[in-house]
Amino acid sequence: MRKIILLAVSVLLNACGGGGDITAPTQLCQRTDTNAKIFCALQKDYLWYQALPTTIEPANYATPQALLDAVAEPQDRFSFVLTEQEYEDRYINATYFGYGFATVRADNNGALQLIYVFDDGSAAQNGLRRGDKIVEIEGRSVASWLSQLDAGKITNDDIYGPNVAGVVRNFVWKKPDNSTLSADLIKRDVATNTVLHTSVVVQGNKRVGYLVFNSFIELSEFELEQAFAYFVQQNINELVLDLRYNGGGLIRVANQLSTQIARNAVQGQTFVKYQYNDQNSGKNNTSLFSLGAGRSALNLNRVFTLTTGSTCSASELVINSLAPFIDVVQIGEPTCGKPVGMQPDLINNYVLFAINFQTVNALGQGDYFSGLTPECAVASATTGDWGTANDPLYATALAYIAGNGCNQQAVATSMNRMLAIKPRSTAPWQVNNEQ
Structure with a gap:
């Protein structure tokens, strides 16, 4: 369960608290109640531990999530708590x-x-x-x-x-x-299947693969291998990677995907550097590109990524980590802005996902808290099933591959539409009503 993870899910803002005795944080680690143990873990591992209250009584909060909401750093839109069963259902069993x-x-x-x-x-x-x-x-x-x-x-x-x-x-x-x-x-x-669509179209002398990828979980390792085996068999030489609804997940899966895209260009190179708080600087480490559970790989020198404000976390990591080594053409809307991650911590019957490290690429770049900005700014729209020719993001990618760049007329029209889009909420990836 203690796997490095980059996740982007909603934080339920139902903080509650009130009177009662105030406990010094140093005394909490001697207690066994869940809230006290969670606050103790935050003191040790939270990336922004210095911003935590100096006095608090965790027992005054009705749930672990309420406690976390009350003490989290204001810029932290990402930390959350699940029960063990919720964790198993969401990230292991991939069912709902x-x-x-x-x-x-x-x-x-x-x-x-x-x-x-x-x-x-x-x-x-x-x-x-x-x-x-x-x-x-x-x-x-x-x-x-x-x-x-x-x-x-x-x-x-x-x-x-x-x-x-x-x-x-x-x-x-x-x-x-x-x-x-x-x-x-x-x-x-x-x-839930995490690969929502794969297809190949022929455009001039190009064979263009299209992969719609929805989350980075354990199941994804197998599904990505199936997708890339298909792309290798089809001998594609361009790839459009659709991450518009992908809120993140396991870093090792992001590494697998990135390496499967550009194996020769990234082999032996730095995929990500982890930077912890000053109490845990001994944990700082570097991870190299690796196929992981993958076997099939392409050797592309560029990739087209389709993004929105729901593109978050591990999805952004793929873009940022590949950028020093190949041409990453980002099309769509700015991403959510999560260059940080967490190592799940099992506490009693809960799993704490609190931000405890920041990620940077081989060049030390990783301060994209406002999101990654697309090269081709295009507003996303649902015009039909995956791969339809009039999907504005996918069509822009195909136009770019055909030599038309960002297709400035389409971009201008989309920019006007983007001005009418409401500002992103504190949970920008939470745009979907799953039923």
Whole structure:
């Protein structure tokens, strides 16, 4: 369980606390209650430990997460606590309970547009795909459901049903061609695939691979190997790596992916340098590029990365670590800005994910707390399934490969649209409604 991880998930801002005795932090490490042990761990390992309160009573906080929210450094949008079971479900078993899709609101809250669909879910098995718009659930319009949800009159369980195996909801959706379909979807455990799409297109004398990658977990090692074995067999000489919804995960998987992209250019070179707080400077170390669990690799001298504000953590690490060695053409929107990471710490029945190191590349670059800025600034939009020709990010990558650079006309149009996008929240990667 003690694996180096870069993660980007939401922090639940439900801090609570109050009166009661105040305990000196030095005394807390003698106690066995969970909150005291968590604060003790923060004193030792937290990257910003010097900003912690000098006096505190952890027992005054109802949950470990509430304690962490109350004491975290203001710039820390990333630290969090899970139960052991939540950790196993999310990062080891790669399962969750639902129908197997993620949506964003569309058409002025008149529809829910699918941005990705997991292969194992009831949604995929009934024909729903990225780009489809759900317009009706259980005989009621999505507009009506969302209006009541926003008014606080109902919950997501009222819309999608409780988390009970076998719950059925009828969905009506429109395809991008405006045809309408409907089906009964069944809620159950869904195994999530982290490689959402692979394809190859021929453009002139180029064979362009397209890989949509959604998270860096243990399952990804196998799925990435399958994807790159396919790309090697297809003899691709350009790669578009779509990280627009990828919030991060295991650093070793980020290393595998990076090495599979550009093996010859990075072999024996520094992938990442870890920098801990001054109490733990002895842990500072360097990790070299490595295929890890991978076997198949390309030898590309450039890669195109598609990014948004939901591109975070290990996804940013791939971009930053490859940049000193190959041409990394970033297309889309600025990333979330997380050049830091954590080593999970098992404390009683909880797993603490508190930021305890910063990462820099071979050139010592890593202060991108405001995000990595794209070379080609293009606003993301969902126009259909993966690989559709009018997807603005993917189309810009293909245009660049064809010799048209960033396609300035498209970029200008997209920049105008980007001005209308609301500022990123404190949890910029949390944009998806997974059900």
